[in-house]
């Protein structure tokens with residue numbers, strides 16, 4: 001950053017500190033807040049526990065003009081080793097409520113907590129998401145899904161905070177859900193709360209379906225590993241199962257499982273899952289991903305795109 005940029009950032013930082021006092025943390029490690037377990041600190045960090053707190057921070061960000069990023073569970077994220085030279089806002093809006101067959105919750109709730117709550121109350125529809133990490137907000141942002149079913153299929157509406165800090169409610173169609181995509185990726189709006197439309201079901205059946213999915217995932221995914229799940233998106237292809245060509249399959253064919261970089265490797269049972277073996281930096285993971293991408297491009301002419309979000313600065317490098 002140039003000298004002027006730094007002065008402006010320091011001035012913004014002071015203004016935010018004047019408004020938010022001790023709640024604003026400097027130099028917060030982000031490695032502990034993402035599932036890869038890598039990356040540097042956030043220059044500033046704020047945990048929003050209510051809609052009003054989140055909305056007033058968004059208003060302050062707009063007025064003060066400081067770079068900001070909204071963090072959920074950090075399970076679909078690779079943070080630069082240099083960290084993020086701005087403000088990270090952690091969404092910790094909690095609370096779960098049942099009304100008829102609708103569950104309303106804070107978007108900072110873990111998706112798994114909502115599934116557990118739904119199961120306890122014999123509400124069916126969320127079973128497919130068993131074992132998907134992260135928050136409800138993150139699941140809506142990326143239309144998280146598994147086994148051909150997605151968040152889009154059960155979300156009724158959500159309360160959003162726009163870039164001005166204004167709160168409004170939008171129904172499902174607004175989100176223009178697509179494969180691992182929603183309108184939020186272009187509008188920059190934040191999900192504050194969500195409402196899911198479910199169906200009354202049989203508690204034991206729901207439970208056993210969740211257990212079946214969990215067992216299936218446990219057999220395929222590394223237990224307690226430092227990963228963000230699938231690194232790359234599958235490729236749209238109507239001829240394939242679920243309308244997608246598996247990125248993992250292409251990665252298998254270039255021998256991805258034999259490739260590693262520094263402390264980063266590819267999971268032996270799934271070529272689209274990159275792992276921090278314990279000593280990896282984010283740069284190692286990024287470089288490994290770039291190597292894989294290049295090999296897939298060379299062999300198949302297909303450009304893989306990241307499913308995960310990158311936060312902070314990375315050197316764009318083809319290896």
Ligand SMILES: Cc1cc2nc3c(=O)[nH]c(=O)nc-3n(C[C@H](O)[C@H](O)[C@H](O)COP(=O)(O)OP(=O)(O)OC[C@H]3O[C@@H](n4cnc5c(N)ncnc54)[C@H](O)[C@@H]3O)c2cc1C
Pocket residue numbers: 035069070071072073074075076077091107108131132133134135136137138139140141142143144145146184189190191192221227228229230309
């Ligand atoms: C072992 C493992 C398995 C996984 N399996 C799957 C799977 O089967 N299917 C699948 O879809 N994903 C899977 N994932 C990826 C991940 O769980 C999902 O993408 C999840 O929905 C991310 O949510 P998060 O809260 O952790 O988001 P984060 O990682 O915190 O953020 C990701 C992006 O979402 C944005 N975001 C977060 N919260 C909000 C909000 N409230 N409003 C607006 N934007 C927001 C962030 O700004 C960021 O751009 C897996 C991850 C792991 C670690």
